[in-house]
Amino acid sequence: MINVSKIKKGIVLDHIEHGTGHLLYKALKLDEVDDPIVLMQNINSSSMGKKDLIKIETDFDLDFTVLGLIAPHTTVNFIEDGVRVKKLRMELPEKVEGIMKCKNPRCISNIEKVETHSFTLANPDTKEYKCEYCDSLTTYME
Numbered sequence: 353m354i355n356v357s358k359i360k361k362g363i364v365l366d367h368i369e370h371g372t373g374h375l376l377y378k379a380l381k382l383d384e385v386d387d388p389i390v391l392m393q394n395i396n397s398s399s400m401g402k403k404d405l406i407k408i409e410t411d412f413d414l415d416f417t418v419l420g421l422i423a424p425h426t427t428v429n430f431i432e433d434g435v436r437v438k439k440l441r442m443e444l445p446e447k448v449e450g451i452m453k454c455k456n457p458r459c460i461s462n463i464e465k466v467e468t469h470s471f472t473l474a475n476p477d478t479k480e481y482k483c484e485y486c487d488s489l490t491t492y493m494e
């Protein structure tokens with residue numbers, strides 16, 4: 353096991369499905385953060401076999417919708433003064449607004465400009481969401 357020093361303050365994203373850590377890294381725009389960030393991949397996990405983990409050593413405004421969409425089993429640990437002060441378990445968001453596009457080319461949302469396009473969770477297993485306009489199923493990660 354790699355030894356990474358404990359962080360004093362920040363966020364630790366634990367139990368990320370292995371192989372999705374780098375996708376999260378991009379989607380959460382962690383590449384734009386100036387503070388230390390550690391992405392660990394393929395860590396052995398008793399509950400998951402293998403997992404990814406991200407440590408963000410700063411105050412960071414997490415996009416929980418994106419996080420939930422990409423890695424719904426993530427545990428979010430908030431660290432202050434070296435101790436965990438809060439823990440959150442992610443899940444797939446029931447409703448997603450503004451960040452998904454309908455994949456039906458004939459959908460009104462792809463023809464006209466729509467205000468806030470919302471999608472409702474249709475199938476948690478396949479992470480499929482239903483378009484509010486045409487009922488087509490779309491996933492966030494194509």
Ligand SMILES: [Zn+2]
Nearest residue numbers: 454459483486
């Ligand atoms: Zn649609």
